[in-house]
Amino acid sequence: MKGYFVTGTDTGIGKTVVSAALCLKLQASYFKPIQTGPDSDTGTVQALSGAFAFPPVHHFPDPLSPHAAARNAGASIDPSGIQVPSRRPLVVEGAGGVMVPLNDRHLMLDLIQQIGLPVVVVASTRLGTINHTLLTLQALRMVGCQVHGVVHVGEPDPISLEAIEHHGKKKVLFQMPWLPEVTPQALQKIAGEMHGF
Template identity: 50%
Template sequence: MKHLFVTGTDTGIGKTIVSAWLCKHWEADYWKPVQSGLEGGSDSEWVARLSHARIHPETHRLTQPLSPHQAAEIDGVKIQLSDFELPQTERLVVEGAGGSLVPLNWRDTMLDLMKHLGSCALLVARSGLGTINHTCLSLQALKGAGVPVLGVILVGEVNSANREAIQHFGEVPVLAELPVFNEISEQALSDFGMPERLLRALNSL
């Protein structure tokens, strides 16, 4: 089974849109291990509408839009790494909650979940000012934890200088650059094709 763990440099970075886009073009299933916040619809519901991918149920659905460790405490839930097991399918996009160092509990973070699942990470980052620092720090954390990194996807206006700096200092490829879509729809994601370099990387997993 080929699977990929989509993480980000921050919350609200565009991971869910990227995940839906990946599911659409790579013809993959989707799994969100931990959903924090249910008001307004879950990320799984968004991905289902945007990609019509097969959705695997979340292991934990937490009511509050907070860090999983905090949301779990409010809901009276104890999150443990042993709770999580990869759904079995041919291709799977796994979307994390927030960034790589977001805590699941007072011991484990998203990094530990990636290691537990044996995942390769794809890092989603903004394209604009400040992204070099945030992206390179996130890459250092991933590599330092021994999590393999497939590459980076940038979201926002194309910025060739930032792209080149991230590739140079982060020592990973920028595999795709997505715009901030004026209209978030299945058609918009379908019309924005997947670069060959990203497809090759995904198929190498």
């Protein structure tokens, strides 16, 4: 088991909670190479799962897309300078979605391709998720990334699930409820219910 790269169809949809649950389930280490905003997803995953977590390569204070947050900090992101830890299993979490810019030439998609782990796509069940999820799957396939599957977060929506599986040709591996409060106990329950990983 090598691990997974966790990406999403949007920001703030549950990538960090899914990453923490995968760390708990797989007894994996955690790595978020690029962090933007004042919060620390690395600290959150450590607190929830107890996983060993590598520090981010880049951490910028502004809650913006990576290229904008880096620019505001007077810095730049060079994906080729991001060295992925060799420790396995490893869960790597992206920032934002696959098409978010890292700099003037590179997207998050380029970093996902560079890292080479199977991809887990986290998608909400809100209206619009079919389009967002299918576009994300298409972008990943166009550059040859291996997609492991999709995790739905929110109220169950069998119509969007069926459409994503049919048109996206990938299984929705797990339906995770939106948790009003994320605790280690709640995460333990979620991790125990996750299948297909």
